[in-house]
Amino acid sequence: MLQELSWKVGGQQGEGIDSTGKTFSTSLNRMGYYIYSYRHFSSRIKGGHTNDNVRVTTEPKSASADYLDILVAFDQETIDLNGGELRDGGIVIADAKFNPNLPDTLSSNVKLVVMPFTKIAEEHGAVIMKNMVALGATARLVGLEANFCASVLQSRFGRKSQKIVDQNLEAVKAGYDTMSNEQIDFSAFKLAPTTPDKHLFMIGNDAIGFGALAAGARVMPAYPITPASDVMEYLIKKLPKVGGVVVQTEDEIAALNMTIGASYAGARALTATSGPGLALMMEALGLAGMTETPVVIIDTQRGGPSTGLPTKHEQSDMYAVLFGNHGEIGKIVLTPSTPEESFYATVDAFNYAEKYQCPVIIMTDLALSLASQSVRPFNYDAVTIDRGRLATQEQLDQVPTGQMFKRYERTEDGISPRVFPGQRGGLHHVTGVEHSEIGRPDEGKKNHVLMMNKRLNKFNGTELPNSVSYTGDKNPDILLIGVGSSIGAIDEGTERLRKQGLKVGHVQIKVLSPFPINTLTSYVNSAKQTMVIESNGTGQLFHLIQFFGLTHPEMKSYLKYDGTPFLPKEIEAHVKGSMIAWQR
C-alpha cells in the first residue's frame, strides 16, 4: 500500500496533458486527498515535451515528491526525459501507439506496461480520449473506483453535453478494465485511504486573484505575461460581477501608471507581472512611492535574466523588487509561501498599501504561482478592509478657503490624510517632484530632508505581523532559511533530518520589506550553523541578510538554479552533507 503517490503524465504540448493531470488531481482532491501538482512546460504552444507531476498525500504537502511511482507516457520522449525519476519498482504506463521501450538504465528496476490508449480511445469515439483511458488505467492501478473522476468530468463537460461526459467515463472504464488484465501486484500500488476532508484546489495565482476580489480591488490594469497572466484572467471573469474592471493595457508602463491613477482616485487597484514587466514598471514604482499612492503589484518570478526561462522556476528578482527603482522610497514586499498565505497576503497587501500609503509588492515564484495545491478553505471573517487614514468631510471643511488640503502633512508617524478627487475641500496637488505638504514642487533643502524622512521612516523598526514562520527545533544545530514556495521542501527536509536525530530549525521569510532582521537575528544567533536556501545563482536572500548587518561565519548559502524547485531529498542531502563537513 502506498502512503502517498507520485504520479506523472507526459506527452507533447497541446495534447491535453494539462487537463489529464488536472482531472486526476481535482478528482483526488475532492475525495479528500491532498494534492501538490507541478507542471513542466515550455515557451511554445504546440509540441515540445510537457508533463504534470501529481503528488497525492493524506497530509498537506507543499512540494513535489522525490521520486515517481507511476509515469504515464504518451510518447517516448516522456520516458526518456522522466524515467530516471522512477523509484525502484515504479511503473511506466505507455501508449502502445509509439512502441515504447525502456532505456537500459531503467529496465532492471522499473516495469513497463504498454496499453493501447489511442486504440481504445478511438474505439470509444475519439483519439482525444486517450487521456481518459490512461486515467482509468491509473485508477485501477492505485485502487480507485473506475468512476473516481465522474464528478469532475461532469463539472467540466456537463454543461456542453451529457453524451461527452458519458463517453469519457466509458473511456476511463475501458482503461480501468484493460489495466485489470495486467500482471501487476496491485496491492503494492494501492493508495492509502484518506479522511474525506474538504479542501480547495488551486494555484497560487488563483488565491491572489480571489484575495484581490475579496479585498475590494475593483480596477486591474495589466499586461499579459507568464506566469502572471492567470491573475488578470481570473479577475476578468470576476470583476464584472462586482462592478469592477480589468483593462489589458498596451504595456506594463501603462499598467502601473493606470493603477496609480485608479488608486489616486480612490479605487483599490492592482496590477500583476513578472520580471520583464517589472523592469518596465520601475519608473512608475518610484512615482507611487514619491506620491505615496497605495498600489498593489503582483510580481511572479520566473527564470531570468532577460526573457530567460519564462516557464521555469527561479527566485532571482528579489533585488529588482527591493532595489530596482531609482531614488529612495518606502515599500512593502510580501513573500507568501503557499496559496493560502497568498490569499491572506493579498488582503493584507491592500490594507498595508492604504495604511502606509506606499506601493506593496506581493512576490511569488513560478512554483507558488502555478503549482496546483490543496488549500484549506478561506475564512470570510478574516477578511477585513482598512482603508487607512482618510480625511473626513469635517476635516476638509476646516481647510481655510484659498488654501489647499495638506495631503502630505508631516505627521508624527509620517502618514498623512488622504482624499480622493471629487471630494469638496480636498483640493491639493500631487507630483513626482519633491513637494511641500500641499503637494507643490519644493526644491528647498530643508523640505527635501523632512519629506524624505517622512516617507522613509514610516516603517522604521516595524516588523509586520507574520514576517516569518518557524518550524523545527529550538536552538538548532542548523537553521534553514528560505523564502517563497520552498517552504514545503524545506519543511520535509527538516522533518526527515530531525527524525535522524539532527537538531534542525526552519525559518521561512514572509516579508522582505520591512525586512524582519531582528527576528531573524535572534534565530540565527540561537543556531550553530545557518543555511540560506534559495533558487537563484547569486544568493540574493543570503546577501540581503548581510545587507541588514547580520553576518555569521557559519552562515552558508545553498543555491539551486536549474529552473526547477527544490525537492525534499535535495534539502535533506545538502544539509546533511554540510553538517558532516562542518562537524569534521
Add this chain to the structure above:
Amino acid sequence: MLQELSWKVGGQQGEGIDSTGKTFSTSLNRMGYYIYSYRHFSSRIKGGHTNDNVRVTTEPKSASADYLDILVAFDQETIDLNGGELRDGGIVIADAKFNPNLPDTLSSNVKLVVMPFTKIAEEHGAVIMKNMVALGATARLVGLEANFCASVLQSRFGRKSQKIVDQNLEAVKAGYDTMSNEQIDFSAFKLAPTTPDKHLFMIGNDAIGFGALAAGARVMPAYPITPASDVMEYLIKKLPKVGGVVVQTEDEIAALNMTIGASYAGARALTATSGPGLALMMEALGLAGMTETPVVIIDTQRGGPSTGLPTKHEQSDMYAVLFGNHGEIGKIVLTPSTPEESFYATVDAFNYAEKYQCPVIIMTDLALSLASQSVRPFNYDAVTIDRGRLATQEQLDQVPTGQMFKRYERTEDGISPRVFPGQRGGLHHVTGVEHSEIGRPDEGKKNHVLMMNKRLNKFNGTELPNSVSYTGDKNPDILLIGVGSSIGAIDEGTERLRKQGLKVGHVQIKVLSPFPINTLTSYVNSAKQTMVIESNGTGQLFHLIQFFGLTHPEMKSYLKYDGTPFLPKEIEAHVKGSMIAWQR
C-alpha cells in the same frame, strides 16, 4: 592677501548668471589658478534664483569652499538666500538697481558695496553687460588686471564681432574703476599669485564625452535628461567629425536597445541618462547582460525618488544601478570622482565592456557631472583601445559548414569569441532567452546552470585596477569611505583633522561592481572606526559594504541628503564629533 577665494554671483535664471560665472572662472583657470565652480539652479527656464559659486585656489581642490568671501548680487533674493554663507569680513557687491540691503543678521560682520551695475552697463551700450561691470568690480577687489578676462571674451565673442568684445571689456573696465573708488582695504582681498600652470577647465560630463570620443565610441542613441544631456550634446558636435552619429531617440528604452544593436553590430556605442531614464532601461540592461553585448551607459545621479530634484545633487541610485534589472547578470559599475578620472574611466569602460562582454555603467553624481573644475591635461598615450576577444577569420573559416559559430562558447574564463554581423562564417543567433553555445533557445536544466555560471563568474574574485584610492594615515583611528564627487570634501576634511593630530584615512571607492570588498576589508580592519559618507537618505554604500559580508561594530553612516554636496567643514565637524563621542 587671500590664499584662496570663494566668490559667488547670484540672480534670476535667464539673466546670464551662468556666463558671468563662467567668464570669471575660465579666465582665472587660464591664468593658472585652480577652479572649482558649482552652480545652483532649478528646474525652470527663466526666473527663480540661480547662482554660481567659484572657488579659486593655487592648488587643485575638488569641493566648494566652506564660506564665501565675496557675493555678487543682482537681486535681493541672492543676498537673502546666500548672505549667510559669507565669512566674517566678507563683502556683498550688489547692483544699486534693486536697493539692496543686508539683513540684520549679517550687517555686523559683512560689508555691503552698492554699485550701479545696470546703470553703468546701460551707459556702455546694453543692460546685459551689467555682468561685465560686476566682473570688473570683482577684478579690482581681488587685485586682478582690468583685462583679466580679455582672452575669454575674445574666444566667446570674437567670431561674432570685435565690437562686442571691446564693449564688454569697456564695461569690465568701468566696473573696475568704480570699485577703485570704494573705501575698502583692497589688500585684504588680494588673491595670492599662482604659477601659470596650464590646465583644462571642464565639467565631468565633458570629460566623459571627450573620453567616449577618444575611446572610439561612434554611435550614441540617447534621450535628453538633466544632468546627463551635456554628454549627448557634446558628442552631437564631435561625432560628425569622426564619422559617428548621435540619435536623439523617442525614449530611454529605445536609447539602450539601439545602443545594444549598434554594439552587437560592431560599433562602440554608449548612451547617457539619469534616474528616471535609468529606470526605463532596466529591461534592456538585462538583455545586454543576457546576450553579453558590450554597452556603456552613463548614469548621472540627481535627486530622487521619481522626478525628485532634477537639478540637485544626490547619490541615491546606487542600488538601482547594481540591482535594478530582473534576474542575474554580470555588470561593471565605475564611479569616478573627478573629471580627470571620468575621462579615463570612460576609456576603461569601453575596454572593459568588450573585454568582459557585459554592460558597463559609469555612474556619476550631479556635482561631478556639472561642477566645472580645473583638470590636468589628458594623456593621449594613455588612451588604448582593446576590443576584447574577437574571432579571427581563420577561426571562423574552421566552423564546419552547416554549423553555427559558437558565439557563447563555454570557455574557461567565461568569455567567448565575438563576431559582428557581416562576417563570413560567423552566423549565430542572439537571444534574451536562455540559450546554447550557438545562441539557440535552450531551456534545459544543465544548460541554464552552465550558462549562468559562465556569465556570472567572469569576474569572480576580480578587483579591477584602481578600484579605490587611499589618502591619509595608515592604520587610522578613523577611516572615511566615500564615493563619487565627495572626494574633494572628504580629502580636505581628512587633511584638516590630520593637522589637528587625528589619525584619519580616506578611501574613495571607484568601482562598485565588481565590488573591491577585499581591499576594503583590509582597510576597515586596519582602522579603529569607520565612517561611510554618502549623499542619500538610506546609506546605500554603507549597506552595500555589509551586503558583501563586511560588518564592523564601529562602522558608522554619515548621510547628507538636502540636495547639496558635502562641504569640507561638514566632514571635519562630523568626524570630529563622532570621534569625541566614541572616545568617551
Add this chain to the structure above:
Amino acid sequence: MATVKEFRNNIRPNWCPGCGDFAVQASIQRALGNLDLEPENVAIISGIGCSGRISGYVNAYGFHGVHGRSLPVAQGVKLANRNLTVLAAGGDGDGFGIGLGHFMHAARRNMDITYIVMDNSIYGLTKGQHSPTSAFGFKAKTTPAGNIENAISPLQIALAAGIGFLAQGFSHDVSQLTELIQAGIRHKGFSLINVFSPCVTYNKVNTYEWYKEHTISLEQFPDYDPTNRKMAMEKVADTDGLCTGLIFEDKNKQPFDSLVEGFKETPVVHQDIHIDRDFFEKTMEEFA
C-alpha cells in the same frame, strides 16, 4: 455656480514671460468655468515638461506624473471615478515622443478624457532639443545641422488612431481655444486638442508670428464638415496640419466606460467594496 475665478489658484506659473502655456492655462480655466463645473470634480493629469506644470496652475485636483505617462494615469482616474471630468495635458515631447504609444492606444480605447497638448515643437524644460513635431531641417541644440527626421503630424496620427474628437488651437486665440476645450470636454469619449503654444525661449522658428502667418482657421472654409472623417483627413493634409478649429467629431462613438461589462453608473470609488458572504462562499466553491 462655478466661474473661471474658482479655477484660478494663487500660484505663479514658473514659465518664461510670453510662453504660450499661459494662454492654455487661461483657456482651461475659462472652459471649466463656462461649463459650470466644480473644481473638486475636475482632475488634471499632466506629464513632465514646462507644459507639464499646468496641473498645478489650475484650481482643481492635479496630478503631475512622470514623463510621457499622463494618459495612463488619467485613464486610471477615469476608471475609478467616471463622474470626474478628467483632463490630461503635457508637451509635444511628452505626448508625441516618449508617450506616443499611450496616446494612440488611449485614442482607440476611447475613455472620456480630454487631452490637451501644448505643442511648441521643442523640448522646453530640457533646454531646447528638437521634438517629434520639429520640422525636417529644424535647427535645435540636438540638430545643429538641421533635423533629419520627419516631423510627426499629431492630427494625422490622431485620425489614424480612430480618435472621436480632434481639434487644434493656438495660444494666440484664447477664445477659440476655450471653446475647443469646452467642446472636447463635452464630447463623450477621448478628445485631443493640440495647441500651438510657442516656446519663446528655445524655438525661434515657430514663433507667434510664424503661427499667425501659417495657420488658418477652419472657419475660413464654410463648407467644412467636421463630422466627415474623410474631409478631415484631406483638410489636414491640404493645410499641412496647420489648420485650427474643430477638425473632427464623431458623436456616435460610445465611450469605453459605457461599454465595460458590468460597469455601474455609480463610480467605483463610491461603491461598497465589501463582498457578501454568499458571493464569497460561492466563488470559493469554484475551486473545489
Add this chain to the structure above:
Amino acid sequence: MATVKEFRNNIRPNWCPGCGDFAVQASIQRALGNLDLEPENVAIISGIGCSGRISGYVNAYGFHGVHGRSLPVAQGVKLANRNLTVLAAGGDGDGFGIGLGHFMHAARRNMDITYIVMDNSIYGLTKGQHSPTSAFGFKAKTTPAGNIENAISPLQIALAAGIGFLAQGFSHDVSQLTELIQAGIRHKGFSLINVFSPCVTYNKVNTYEWYKEHTISLEQFPDYDPTNRKMAMEKVADTDGLCTGLIFEDKNKQPFDSLVEGFKETPVVHQDIHIDRDFFEKTMEEFA
C-alpha cells in the same frame, strides 16, 4: 550566388502546425535568395512572441531581443553597419501594442530597414489574449464579453507616420509575400510589410478562410497608383485595411543614413576608431 537554400537552417520552428508564420519564414528566405544576398550580410532582429522566434529560423545573423523593441535594436544595427540588409520582425502585439511608439518613430526616422509584422490579431505566445489589431467585439481570453477597444489600423497609422514604403501580404500567398518583401528590402528607407499570418490555435475568427474571403488584392484595381499617397489612404479606408499588395511607395524619400552629417560610406564598424594625436590635442584645447 546565394539561393533560397542558403537561408534555410536546420532548425525546426516551434510553431503550431499550420501557423501562418511558416509562410512568412519561407517568403523571407525566398526574398533574400532572390535578391542574391549573402546570409552573412543580412541581420534579422525580432521581438518576443511566437512570431518573434523567426530570427532563429532564417540562416542569417539573428537577434531575438525583448518584447516590443526589435526596431530600436534594428536601428542600432543599421547605424553601426549601413552595408547590412537589416530586417526587423515580430507580432502585432510586439509591434503595434507595446512597440507602437517605436514603430511610429522608426517610420518617421526612416532608416533603411524592412519591418515585417506577423499580424494574427491575437497574442499567440501568451495563449490567446486580444491584441491591438483585434476587432471591436472580438472574443478572446481577455475579452470574454467582446473587445470594447477599437482595433488599430496598421496601414493607416503607418501612412500617418509618413512611411515611405507600405505593403500588406497574407500567409496564404507566399509568392506575393515574397515579392513584397523583396520590394521592401529594395526600397531605400523604412518599409513595413504587414502580413496577415493566421494563428490557427487561438484566433478562430481571423482564419485563413476569413482572410481569403475578406481581403482583396490591389491587383484587382488596375488604376491603383501606389505612388499616390492620397489614393493609398483612400484605398486603405475603403477596403477597411484588408487590401494586399504594394500600398504605397515614395521613392524620393532619402533614408536617414544618407542625411547624417559627416556619415561616411564606409560603415562605422569598418572604420578605424582611433583618433589621431592632433585631433585629440586640438579637441582637448577647447577646454582650456
